Amino acid sequence: MTDTVQAARPAVARVSDAYRWTQLAIGVGAMVMIANYQYGWTFFVPGIQKKFGWDRASIQWAFTLFVLFETWLVPIEGWFVDKYGPRLVVLIGGVLCAIGWAINAEASSLSGYYLGMIVAGIGAGGVYGTCVGNALKWFPDKRGLAAGITAAGFGAGSALTVAPIQAMIRDSGFQTTFLYFGLGQGVIIVILAFFLFPPKPGQVPAVVRNAQVIQTRRDYKPSEVMRNPIFWLMYFMFVIVGAGGLMITANLKPIAADWKIDSVPVTLMAMTMTTVTFAATIDRILNGLTRPFFGFISDKIGRENTMFIAFGLEGLGIYALYLLGQDPVWFVLLSGLVFFAWGEIYSLFPSTCTDTFGAKFATTNAGLLYTAKGTAALLVPFANIMQQTSGSWDRVFLIAAAANIVASLLALLVLKPWRRAVIAAARP
Numbered sequence: 001m002t003d004t005v006q007a008a009r010p011a012v013a014r015v016s017d018a019y020r021w022t023q024l025a026i027g028v029g030a031m032v033m034i035a036n037y038q039y040g041w042t043f044f045v046p047g048i049q050k051k052f053g054w055d056r057a058s059i060q061w062a063f064t065l066f067v068l069f070e071t072w073l074v075p076i077e078g079w080f081v082d083k084y085g086p087r088l089v090v091l092i093g094g095v096l097c098a099i100g101w102a103i104n105a106e107a108s109s110l111s112g113y114y115l116g117m118i119v120a121g122i123g124a125g126g127v128y129g130t131c132v133g134n135a136l137k138w139f140p141d142k143r144g145l146a147a148g149i150t151a152a153g154f155g156a157g158s159a160l161t162v163a164p165i166q167a168m169i170r171d172s173g174f175q176t177t178f179l180y181f182g183l184g185q186g187v188i189i190v191i192l193a194f195f196l197f198p199p200k201p202g203q204v205p206a207v208v209r210n211a212q213v214i215q216t217r218r219d220y221k222p223s224e225v226m227r228n229p230i231f232w233l234m235y236f237m238f239v240i241v242g243a244g245g246l247m248i249t250a251n252l253k254p255i256a257a258d259w260k261i262d263s264v265p266v267t268l269m270a271m272t273m274t275t276v277t278f279a280a281t282i283d284r285i286l287n288g289l290t291r292p293f294f295g296f297i298s299d300k301i302g303r304e305n306t307m308f309i310a311f312g313l314e315g316l317g318i319y320a321l322y323l324l325g326q327d328p329v330w331f332v333l334l335s336g337l338v339f340f341a342w343g344e345i346y347s348l349f350p351s352t353c354t355d356t357f358g359a360k361f362a363t364t365n366a367g368l369l370y371t372a373k374g375t376a377a378l379l380v381p382f383a384n385i386m387q388q389t390s391g392s393w394d395r396v397f398l399i400a401a402a403a404n405i406v407a408s409l410l411a412l413l414v415l416k417p418w419r420r421a422v423i424a425a426a427r428p
Helices: 017-039 041-052 056-071 074-084 087-106 110-138 143-156 159-172 174-193 222-226 229-258 275-301 303-324 328-342 345-357 362-377 379-390 394-425
Strands: 265-268 271-274
Touching: 017 041, 017 056, 017 087, 017 110, 017 143, 017 174, 017 275, 041 056, 041 159, 041 174, 041 229, 056 110, 056 229, 056 362, 056 379, 074 087, 074 110, 074 362, 087 110, 087 174, 110 143, 110 174, 110 345, 110 362, 143 275, 143 345, 159 174, 159 275, 222 362, 229 275, 229 303, 229 328, 229 345, 229 362, 229 379, 229 394, 265 275, 265 328, 271 275, 275 303, 275 328, 275 345, 303 328, 303 345, 303 394, 345 362, 345 394, 362 379, 379 394
Parallel strands: none
Antiparallel strands: 265 271
């Protein structure tokens, strides 16, 4: 491992905070553009199932493959970013995103959809990993908040397009919707790529030091991170928390349809929408807001304390959705709570990883941890299989709720003292 101390880097003129926030905003814009590749998928599933007659579990393997290739290649993409900068990776990512949904627009077989989602996943992963890693590097003094704001672009980015996507699917068909939205979003990503830059040594503030947010003074190489047992604890926690949220993300509309509430009008805050449209809109907004919210909180009270609160809330929310979710109003409210308590993993885990292993290889190291999302995605088809064999979502909800409670306890009782000891031992 290298003993690089940020304070010892060569003196280079600090950039203004306005410049740093501009870089963050460009990354957020790119994240917004990739959001529908994951969160919009649920709206296409019923149309695909109706047109081709395939079973839902087989269709959802396309979603799983998207998440796998979105996550498992991020460490490789992160290596390119750490070595060559963010611009090229985001540019190629935008092109692949557009090609992926263009393939979906023409697909007539399951293998066609699998291919389209794999290509889109590679592109989205390059954009996601690059933008989060760049944010972690530009804001060592506000790492949780910066990662949270960037991840919020992905979590909430699709909120404004929920109704337009559903309307285009209804009026023009899901294949036309795949094509137009895929190409439009991809083009914008390519344009934004030209304005992304990495920070040079000395351009950003020193890492923050306080009693709650402990940060290493060493920069661990990815090979060292992979050999460190505490990384695998974080990985396991990421998997068990991520699985529940991905299951609901992929199956929001099918769950509501199975409960026969998907088209029931719901009125809240003087607005009336169908259950699924209302839930999807609120879910995406809260899924975005939670990332900077809990990221900011974690900068104040510590990463593990925040994980304990958020993961515990997620477990209770999933259990409440299991008990009350067949009522349309409760479905909307509780699915929102579940997404609010789930989305923060995409700010808490990257910032915790960088706090523990240093900023020099932040994109690659955070990318290694982000592959846990892909591992979690492998459980999504099995959730559908469990539902089909039992005829009920009950077992899926109960397992997901229990997993989140376990993760909340691990954060406070195991990760917190262990990480403190690892960082203390790593001081030069």
